[in-house]
Amino acid sequence: MEIIYLETIPDVDIYHDLRTSVGWATFSKEQSKKALMNSCHCVIAKDGNQTIAIGRAVGDGMYYTIVDVIVRPQYQGRKVGTEIINRLVDLINRDTVAGGRTSIQLIAAPGKEGFYVKQGFKVLPNENAGAALRKVIYT
DSSP states (O other): OOEEEEOOOOOHHHHHHHHHHTTOOOOOHHHHHHHHHTOSEEEEEEETTEEEEEEEEEEOSSEEEEEEEEEOGGGTTSSHHHHHHHHHHHHHHHHSOTTOOOEEEEOOOTTOHHHHHHTTOOOSSBTTBOOOOOOOOOO
C-alpha cells in the first residue's frame, strides 16, 4: 500500500497508540487533547487505514518547536520521518513573513540526533547558540 501524508490532527487514542509503539509514556487524555489542538501544524502518515507516524509543530510565528515525531518501528528507515520533518519545515516556512526570520528547535530522542542533523538541524551548543535546556514539571 502507498503511504499518504495529511495535514490533520489525529484523535487522542491514535496519538497515545503511536507514543506507546515507540516506548514513550503517554499523558492524560485531557492534556493530550489540549496539546494536539494547540498545534500550529500537524502531519500524519497513513498506510491504508492505519496511522503510522506523526509530527507536529507548536509556535508563535517567530519560534517553533517540532515535537512528537513518531514513526511506528516497522516503518522506520523508510524515509517517513524525513517526509514529515520536510513537510513541517515547509509549513513553518510558509508562515514566515517576507523579510522575517524563524527559529525551529527540537529535542531529539536519545540516539536520534543524527537523523535531525541530516535534516539540516544543528546540535547545540554550537558557534551561534548555547546549550539547550529544559525543565519538566510534575504535579
